[in-house]
Amino acid sequence: MKPRDRASVTAQRGEAHLGFRTYLWRRLVYALIVLFVIVTFNFAIFRLMPGDATKMIIDPAFEPEAILELRRQFGLDEHPLVQYWKYITSLLRFDLGLSFGSRRPVVDELMERLPNTIVLFLVSFVMTASAGVAVGVYAASRRGTFADNLVTGSGLFAHAVPVFWIQLLLLMLFGYYVPILPIRGTISAPPPDGFFLALLDRVHHLILPAGSLTIIGFGSWALYTRNTMLEALGQDYIVTARAKGVPRRDILYRHALRSVLPPIVTLIFMSLPGAVSGAVITETIFSWHGVGRYLLDAVLQQDYPAAQGAFYLIALAVIISNLLADMAYGLVDPRIRVGAGERR
């Protein structure tokens, strides 16, 4: 969602006059409602899945007593409402149950993978944002040139091209055709000795996934930065500065860029949710030992507790990043910050 869209949504909701604190409370309540809906969905869908959720682990050849005992262990013998209540309370304690596949606590498996996902996500994100903003500013300063057209074109292209396809092509190119980068995984097995070498090995594995995300992602950032920059460059105070003889560089970086940074920062937070849920594909392609791939594997192997846990974690991350986006937007939009806007 672009800041402009969010502005119109905020205006529609009649929230623009609220003032920052009330606005924030409202967003928090909405986030909790969304969380509640997701938890309920999570509870319901995995109990409606074809067959009993425990068919996977309960062999029909077991004694009836053993089946009853297992059902009791997994808490399936109780009334659904009791199960629901227990589910919610256990979620609050981050108790996500046992994985059918590995018989280990799902929360342990997730925590083992979460750092990997966060690293991939942060690195690609920082690279995408900085490359995008830099290229966008550059394109805006050379409006109408070939470089500018290239940025506009690649921004459009980024919307139409399947992300996973570009990643597959890069994987084939740098993993197989010119085999200079590792084709799968987070670290080598066994990892090299020594802290420095191990770190280098991780970075080596990170290049393809993070690099591919950057290549695909920076176009739309650059386009957005370019457009807001051009808008800013057309303002009166820029014309004045230019007439005063302020150097070109200073106009670009001191005057124009400073005024467009807030919406860009907002955009950063707003693109968090999409990036979080997009992790599934990237992690699958590069066999990254992360949460997104864990979700897909769990779904494909009908490991319900694991899928449930992974989905809960991803949803939580998306909700939190949405909340951050709302906060950033509230801080940037003066109507909300000061509470002086008018109801439309």
Next chain:
Amino acid sequence: MKQRAAVASNQKTALARPGLSSFWAQYRRKPYGMVGLAMVIAYVLVAVFAPLLTPYDPQKDLYLADRLAAPAWAGAVMARFRGAPPTFKRNVGPGDWHVDEAKGGKLSSREVEGQRVAEIELTAASGDPEARLVLSHPLHYTYNPPQTFNARFEYSIDAPSDAVTQLQLEVVSPDGKRYNLWSSSVFGSSEKQEAKLDSRDLELKVRLGMTMFDDPATSIFSSRGDYQLVLTATSKAASGPSRIELGKLTFGVLGLLHGVLGADHMGGDLWAQLVYGARISLMIGLVAALISVAIGTSVGIISGYLGGAVDEFLMRLVDVLLAIPNLPILIILSAFLGKSVWNIVLLVAAFAWMGTARLVRSQTLSLRERVFVEAAKAAGASDAYIMITHILPNVLPLVFAAMVLRIPLAILMEASLSFLGLGDPRVATWGRMLHNARNFGAFTVLAWWWLVPPGLAITCLSLAFVFVGNTVNEILNPRYRERT
């Protein structure tokens, strides 16, 4: 009163919606729009005329070539495929056999159930009970070694009960080496049977004295030149002649080069999958966009026009749905609902209508304050009537552009799900082509011809719809035009 309202609404409609011809007059001046339209038309033509573009079925025709066969043109362009064999199949009918040796044997042919079959009659001479007929067929092989070959034929034997009839199929290489591929001994008569052999069968490898890791095809066809297929029929009979009915023999080599784009891991035709993929992608994109825009428009109009608690509820629903991570929930739901194209269409549509609902709602909010709506209300029109006859026509331009822009998103979402292995296994889509390419060995053989075309097809189709959608938006909804 009612008439006036109608007049007012007509005027309004005329203002908001230029006639079709004036729309076209504006549209055709936009180069991007025209390029996009031409591309969409090209895809539609490919989808419609898919059967004319390829003789193969994308799903059912398997083993057309060896697994991971390269495109036919790769033999001319890429050094590593120079001289690689294409798929060939030799049908050896009754008249195609050459009689090499006839010791009490005789070859004739006759018609059985509309097909010509060869009939071999073996009559033992007095003194020597053994009769023999050796047939051969030349096989000119001028390619690099293949990886697989196969042969099959049908036969039946009509012989006295004390007779022992032996059939044997051999290949003789140009340097004279004989490879015994198949043989069978039959006591007395035998019903019609099928002899089938494939170079990958362990049985054949054992017969040739090879281990299971050896490759008979490569070692037998290691040189170029004149090979021979040799079929030997022998009979030891004390009383009376043996008759062998021999159907058409088919000998085939699965090619390492195949068609326009090569073959997949099952020997299926990739060009056929690409061409038929246009059908399924267009269909999924159009239907999913239609459904999602229909839901979005209804929700938007109802929410905006009725307002109050209904509006509050619907808009909070939109908020919640927008906050749920899209791809993860689609993964879970598509696993839950089962792998079918229609489930994917419905799922994609179910999570894509929220943007349209917001857009239409905000437009409805301003429309409902207009004079013609008030006039209709005063004339006693019901809410439903006003929504359908007054609001709906006025949001249609917006909705139309939104729908066109929704199509590429639906296509991309379907491709993602199929790529992740959640697509319909019975339908060849571009996403599934990429899934297969990743999971069944395209990388190890650097089969970029398998990887590049589907993604390119998705990209161009998406771009085409984006071009068309933006142009339509520019003309019909200048206020909502995206600034670039």
